[in-house]
Each structure stands twice: as structure tokens, then as C-alpha cells.
Amino acid sequence: MPRLDLAAAPVKTGSIYPEPFAGQMAGRSSLRLGDLAGLTQFGVNMVTLEPGAAASLRHWHLREDEFALVLEGDLVLVENDAEAVMRTGDCAAWKAGLANGHRFVNRSEHVARFLVVGAKAADEVVTYADTDLQLHLAGGSARFTHHDGSDWTGPRDLAPKGETQ
Template sequence: MPKLDPDKAPVRTGSIYPQPYADEMAGRSSLRLGELAGLTQFGVNIVTLAPGAVASLQHWHLNEDEFAMVLDGNLVLAEGLRETPMVSGDCAAWKAGVPVGHRFENRSDAPARFLVVGTKASEEIATYTQVDMKVHVAGGKARFTYHDDTDWTGPRDLPDGGQT
């Protein structure tokens, strides 16, 4: 395959999350390099976070490994109540099936970017650790449930207050 032109990669903004969580993803965009290359076994994206933006709700994946590397800017890696400053060159990774909720946050006054590479499992479940929600993905379709796997109908509190 010839050299990829990132300017030709699809850009995704917004979120598949239901409201009110979709609005929390304002200021995030994702350059879909894996999609540009036609990759099917893993995803490769460059995520840009505007000042004050977050990359996702804190989550962990049942079937997909995930790797991230900060390209530029200053980010905070939030894992439960633990926070780790991240700068250019810093890396983090999460093994599938390990229930460590994580997300990147841009608390700086400048944009920040990170590379994320992850498995593209045919079926996946991501659990959100600070809200009572999971997403089940199969056949390209997403279905949201509560942690007990009943259909999601709107936000509800977690028994432990979501401080996992």
C-alpha cells in the first residue's frame, strides 16, 4: 500500500453514547487512519481533544486490547480515582478483560493529540465504570444496557456512586 495521506482520512466527531453522555464528548475528534487504510483487524486513530474535552467515559473492554501514545499536548489519564499526567511520548495500554476504567482528559488550555490502536473484535462489550451503562457491539450495531444487562432507558445511579 502506498504512503497514507492523513488529510484524506475520515474524521469522526460526536459520540455513539446516548444522551446525556453524548454531549460530554464535545471537543473530541478522531482521525480514522485504520479506516483510510482499509484495516479490519485493528483500529488506528489519532484523537484530538480541545481544551476541556474528554476522550470518552471511563471504560474497559471485554474483548479488545487498547494502546495509546500521547503525540502532543498535555493530558491526564484518569483510571478510577487515580490520575496520571501524560505528555508527548508517554504511553499506556489496557489488556482485554481487565476491569480498569480509563479515559484521557485535556485539562490544559491548548489542544492535545494521542494515537490509539485497538483490536476490532467481531463482538465486544465495553463497561463504563462511573455510570451504570455498558455497550454491546455485534454486527456493527451498538446496544446499550445497564451493568445488569437490562435495556438502558436513561441514567441511573450506581450503588457505589461510581467511584471504581
């Protein structure tokens, strides 16, 4: 089995989210380890969050299981009904299709890292829990819509729903 050279891994910064959400992902970067290895059935990313950064909008996947392991630092896991501090060695998992919106936020004063592993479904729908936004992935292309399926035209309501910063 070949050893991966982390220095050769593709780095992704920012997000594919439309504005105003893309700007909220400042301080987030990820090493695309699955891409480096040529994996096609699941993705593996090492995500780095600077102090104050969020990994994503709170979301859940229709067809993809997801697993995360904290590698370094303290992160806050924000889910539908609770928040929990996650420390080095802590892990969490989300089964596909369960509407438990989740995300990691670094509220500490130090850099934090986590490993995330997820399926690579050919067709996927990601629902964002705190805003009227969905991501539809099909055939290698991404399309954003509102929850009702209509094309994304911009935020209809930016009011936060339950999460405290």
C-alpha cells in the same frame, strides 16, 4: 507500503453515547486512520482533544486490547485508582478483560492529540465504570444496556464515582 494522506482520513466528531453522555464529548474529534487504510483486524485513530475535552467515558473492554501514545500536549489519564499526567511520547496500554476503567481528559489550555490502537473484536462489550452503562457490539450493530444487561432506559444514577474534574 502506501503512505496515508491524513487530509483524506474520515473524521469522527461526537460519540455514539446516548444522552446525557453524548453531550459530554464536545471538543473531541478523531481521524480514522485504520479505516483510511482499509484495516480490518485493528483500529487506529488519532484523537484530538480541545482544552477541557474528554476522549470518552471511563471504560474498559472485555475482548479488545487497547494502546495509546500521546503525540502532542498534556493529557490526564484517569483510571480506577489514580490519575497521571501524560506528556508527548508517553504511552499506556490496557489488556482485554481487566476491569480498569480509563479515559483521557485535556485539562490544559492547549490542544492535545493521542494515537489509539485497538483490536476489532467481532463481538465486544464495553463497560463504563462511572455510570450504569454498557455497550454491546455484534455484527456491526451497537446496543446500549445497563450493567445488569437490561435495555438502556436512561440514567439511573448520574452521581460521579470517584473522579474529580
